[in-house]
Amino acid sequence: MSFSSEMTDQQRIAKVRTVVTQAGEDLRKQYPILKHQNFIGAAILVFALVGMAACSWAYAIGFLPAWACVILVAIFASLTHELEHDLIHYMYFKKTPWAHHLMLALVWLARPNTISPWARRRLHLNHHKFSGSEYDLEERGISNGMPWGLRRLLVISDQLMSVYIRPFQMLKMMAQFKEKQPENERKKAVIEQLTGFIPLSFIYYGLWYVFVIYHLVNGVAPLLGQSINWSVALVKAMPTINFLAVIWIIPNFIRSFCLQFISSNMHYYGDIDPRDVIKQTQVLNPWWLFPFQLFCFNFGSTHAIHHFVVKEPFYVRHLTSKTAHKVMREVGVRFNDIGTFKRTNRWN
Incomplete structure (x- = not known):
């Protein structure tokens, strides 16, 4: 079916899913x-972890300068975020629980400044x-x-800052999230979110705050x-x-900031029908956002594809993105809608 203004939203969505799914199948052939x-997912994880470890070792022996170590580790860590996202959708080792959970644990260790992947699974499927x-x-x-500003x-x-600076709003958001969970799982869902940063994320943020405060105070006090x-x-x-700041903390701060900047601005909010996949996201990949894309594995360019075809691993999305973008543009998915920054992510 070719695109026309007479197609319904569901027909447009179905068209994208058909074309993208077929592109993935053709690529596998x-x-x-x-x-x-499973092998590819595990291999990418090993590659990312070995890359992070090698950069850390090179920095420790003085071969790699701190700035280069930070950049390279952040790039390797961005791979583990993509793997975590795929794991949340059970794309690797679904029938081998120990391997599946081991991968979840390792991707959290690689990027600890986020809620645990086990807690995030419910959060993401709800998304x-x-x-x-x-x-x-x-x-x-x-x-x-959110309106633009310091907040x-x-x-x-900082994901914990999301709670610190708007506690009452977060309580309301949590209640709204709870409302949409199965009635017999609501208590469990709330506990998961309240404890999801324990212990790894609290360790990360504790070290990060000590590092920042120590050096900030030492810099200002003499003045x-x-x-x-x-x-x-x-x-x-x-x-x-x-x-640890060079090999683990700062790289993940940069990675997380770039990812969350891109993600929060490529998703629309507030005036769309949640069932309308065409309006859920945009493709956000202008050239000047390249530094951000570098540290979130081109998330702005490919994540919208995932909303149409959920069960496609991230590396296939990248390989079929040209085909996907073509059909997505045909059905009305927006590309580089920079006005979203002024509209606080509203569609209109």
């Missing part, structure tokens, strides 16, 4: 190795059901629909004619914290 999805609505806790939690930048920068007498224990711990 051309490259049979793509049928070995697909209610994308763009007040019930979409996942996107609203990273600033989707939004802080929320994008004010003051000196700070830090505890002996903290002074002894700082070399280790500084090392």
Whole structure:
């Protein structure tokens, strides 16, 4: 069926799904190795973790400067986010639970400044059901629909800050999220979200806050004619914290900021029908956002495809994106709608 203004929304959505699914099937016929999805997922994870470890070692022995280590580790870590997203949809080792959960644990370890993948699974599946609505806790939690200003930048920068600076709004958002969960799972859903940052994320943010406060105070105090007498224990711990900042903390801060900036602005909010996949997202890939895309594995260009065809792994989405973009443009998906920044992510 060719595109026409007489097609219904569901026909347009079906057209995209058919074309994109077929493109993936054709690619697998051309490259049979793509049928070995578990192997590919595990191999990408090993590649990412080895890359992060190698960069850390190179920095530790003085071969790699700190700035290069931060950039490279952030890029490797962005791969683990894509894997986590696929794992949430059970794309790897669904029939081998120990391997599936091991991968979930490792991707969380690689990028600890986010809610645990087990808690995020419910959050993300809820996102697909209610994308763009007040019930979409996942996107609203990273600033989707917020007015621009310091508060939004802080929320994008720090997931815990999303709670610190708007506690009452978060309670309301949590209640709305709870409302859409199965009645017999609502208590469990709330507990998952309340405990989802324990323990890894709290360790990460604790180290991050110590690092920032320590160096900020040491930088400002002399300008004010003051000196700070830090505890002996903290002074002894700082070399280790500084090392972790370069190989683990700062790379994930950059990765997370870029991802959440892109994601919160490519999703629409507030004035769309959650069932209308065409209006849930846009393709956001102007050239000047390349630095952001670099640290979130081109998320702005390919994530909208996922909303149409959920069960396609991220590397296939990238390989079929040209075909997907063509048909998505035909049915009315927006491309580089920069006006979303002024409209606080509304469609209109």
